[in-house]
Amino acid sequence: xxxxxxxxxxxxxxxxxxxxxxxxxxxxxxxxxxxxxxxxxxxxxxxxxxxxxxxxxxxxxxxxxxxxxxxxxxxxxxxxxxxxxxxxxxxxxxxxxxxxxxxxxxxxxxxxxxxxxxxxxxxxxxxxxxxxxxxxxxxxxxxxxxxxxxxxxxxxxxxxxxxxxxxxxxxxxxxxxxxxxxxxxxxxxxxxxxxxxxxxxxxxxxxxxxxxxxxxxxxxxxxxxxxxxxxxxxxxxxxxxxxxxxxxxxxxxxxxxxxxxxxxxxxxxxxxxxxxxxxxxxxxxxxxxxxxxxxxxxxxxxxxxxxxxxxxxxxxxxxxxxxxxxxxxxxxxxxxxxxxxxxxxxxxxxxxxxxxxxxxxxxxxxxxxxxxxxxxxxxxxxxxxxxxxxxxxxxxxxxxxxxxxxxxxxxxxxxxxxxxxxxxxxxxxxxxxxxxxxxxxxxxxxxxxxxxxxxxxxxxxxxxxxxxxxxxxxxxxxxxxxxxxxxxxxxxxxxxxxxxxxxxxxxx
Numbered sequence: 001x002x003x004x005x006x007x008x009x010x011x012x013x014x015x016x017x018x019x020x021x022x023x024x025x026x027x028x029x030x031x032x033x034x035x036x037x038x039x040x041x042x043x044x045x046x047x048x049x050x051x052x053x054x055x056x057x058x059x060x061x062x063x064x065x066x067x068x069x070x071x072x073x074x075x076x077x078x079x080x081x082x083x084x085x086x087x088x089x090x091x092x093x094x095x096x097x098x099x100x101x102x103x104x105x106x107x108x109x110x111x112x113x114x115x116x117x118x119x120x121x122x123x124x125x126x127x128x129x130x131x132x133x134x135x136x137x138x139x140x141x142x143x144x145x146x147x148x149x150x151x152x153x154x155x156x157x158x159x160x161x162x163x164x165x166x167x168x169x170x171x172x173x174x175x176x177x178x179x180x181x182x183x184x185x186x187x188x189x190x191x192x193x194x195x196x197x198x199x200x201x202x203x204x205x206x207x208x209x210x211x212x213x214x215x216x217x218x219x220x221x222x223x224x225x226x227x228x229x230x231x232x233x234x235x236x237x238x239x240x241x242x243x244x245x246x247x248x249x250x251x252x253x254x255x256x257x258x259x260x261x262x263x264x265x266x267x268x269x270x271x272x273x274x275x276x277x278x279x280x281x282x283x284x285x286x287x288x289x290x291x292x293x294x295x296x297x298x299x300x301x302x303x304x305x306x307x308x309x310x311x312x313x314x315x316x317x318x319x320x321x322x323x324x325x326x327x328x329x330x331x332x333x334x335x336x337x338x339x340x341x342x343x344x345x346x347x348x349x350x351x352x353x354x355x356x357x358x359x360x361x362x363x364x365x366x367x368x369x370x371x372x373x374x375x376x377x378x379x380x381x382x383x384x385x386x387x388x389x390x391x392x393x394x395x396x397x398x399x400x401x402x403x404x405x406x407x408x409x410x411x412x413x414x415x416x417x418x419x420x421x422x423x424x425x426x427x428x429x430x431x432x433x434x435x436x437x438x439x440x441x442x443x444x445x446x447x448x449x450x451x452x453x454x455x456x457x458x459x460x461x462x463x464x465x466x467x468x469x470x471x472x473x474x475x476x477x478x479x480x481x482x483x484x485x486x487x488x489x490x491x492x493x494x495x496x497x498x499x500x501x502x503x504x505x506x507x508x
Contacts, residue, residue: 024064024071028078030057032093036206055097055211065105072112083120083144088127088136092208095120095143099215102150103162114155120144136209142197143212149193150219153186161187162222172229177237181248184230188255191227194220195262201272210273217270221281224263231256238294243301250294260285293317 032055064070082094102110113119122144127133154160164171175183197216204210231253238249260283267280296306 024061024075025078027057027060027064028075028082028094028097031055031061031097032079032082032090034087034089036089036208055093055100058097058100061097061101062105065101065109072109076109076112076116080120083122086127087129088125088133088140089208091122091125091127092136092140092143092212095140095147096208096211096215099143099147099150099212102147102160103215103219107160110151110154110160113151116151119148119151132206135203139197139199139203139209139212143216146190146193146197146216149190153190156186157183161190161226162219164226166225166229170229172226173233175230175233177241177245180230180233180237181245181252184227184234184252187223187227187230188252188259191220191223191259191263194223195259195266199269201269204273213270213273217266217275220263220266227256227259235290239297243298246294246298246301250298253291253294257286257291287317289317 061075064075065072076098079094079098083091085091085094098113102113122141125140125144126137150160159171167173172180172183194216197213199209199213204213234249234252238246241249264283267283271277271280299306
């Protein structure tokens with residue numbers, strides 16, 4: 001199962017996180033699968049590519065550390081949970097992912113790790129599934145110890161030694177004596193944990209351990225650069241220190257010489273596995289006379305007999321040593337700048353490839369106009385055709401002028417309203433219903449269309465009808481005939497007539 005691209009266990013775990021809705025945990029699961037990559041002959045030239053192939057979701061996790069709405073403790077806990085897996089591949093990948101986020105992620109990730117009391121408890125980890133599991137378990141225990149030490153160092157000094165400003169005005173070069181004597185041992189502890197990884201070139205047999213070694217190699221270069229500048233600052237202040245400070249400083253310098261030998265062996269392994277020679281710095285050895293000068297100065301402070309040495313000889317020895325360490329620091333800086341430039345070029349190449357791919361995708365798509373279901377405009381054969389708007393209140397032209405609209409649209413109570421194209425044809429029906437408005441039918445033309453006002457219904461007497469033309473003019477009055485009666489409601493005798501004003505007043 002470990003050799004498959006995506007194991008069944010990984011799919012089940014990813015599905016569980018999908019159900020719970022944890023996108024961060026799902027991405028962590030994606031980056032820490034059971035897949036094992038084969039070894040690469042050349043590590044430095046395509047180290048980023050190897051890492052992306054090994055950890056598919058690593059870029060998404062880096063972006064997560066920069067998002068303020070992402071819960072960093074949840075991200076860290078997801079990685080810690082993956083380290084409890086029994087497979088060495090999953091555990092090793094979890095450590096590599098954590099290391100990568102500590103270096104390239106937002107600083108608040110390493111700040112959270114530094115605030116925890118415990119990180120990785122893998123001192124007894126052992127994968128008994130096979131011979132490779134036994135071998136890799138050893139490096140997992142060493143690797144986890146280094147990551148723990150890296151977080152502890154950040155907790156003690158509140159910054160990452162691999163990211164501090166370097167140079168003549170750098171952090172380690174401008175540090176005062178008391179703080180320097182406390183800080184340099186912290187660098188030494190972290191360097192010891194890194195060098196304790198102690199891998200040989202023939203043990204880098206798969207892509208997982210290769211990725212871990214590359215991250216350790218880059219940390220070693222930057223960490224040793226800070227270490228080197230701390231020693232330069234120490235030597236420049238040594239002959240002005242007090243006796244106890246000189247004793248501590250001499251002990252720090254002796255340990256530095258020992259670590260110089262170990263870091264040289266580490267860089268040889270890096271060269272053997274295919275890292276470019278230009279990416280490996282040149283470490284200059286300090287003159288042996290410097291150690292003698294430091295010991296004699298301490299002995300003189302303790303009151304012991306020492307060899308006669310002039311201040312000029314000591315200054316010359318110190319100057320030569322500082323120049324040697326400065327050249328080493330310059331070599332380390334060039335390697336770091338070269339790495340940054342290579343990363344920048346690689347990123348530009350990736351962006352260019354993505355841009356070309358996008359242009360090809362756009363070129364393959366047909367050039368068609370976007371249409372929507374609600375728009376009456378559609379494209380057909382390169383021309384624009386406008387569909388006529390539908391009027392739900394219009395009546396279709398037909399011989400039947402009294403055709404009705406659907407009852408669910410216009411179903412009015414009495415008097416019934418029948419909309420029609422020949423609206424005036426129903427005017428007589430309206431007049432007979434309401435009274436007073438009796439325009440002539442369209443089928444029987446008259447010289448003018450007038451308004452007949454019946455005063456008899458109001459005053460109870462025979463009255464004249466005043467005809468008002470359609471233009472608003474008052475025409476001659478006409479006497480209503482007996483046969484022309486208005487359809488007013490019939491009332492019983494001796495009953496109050498509601499529309500006779502005088503009769504109503506008399507009865508009241």
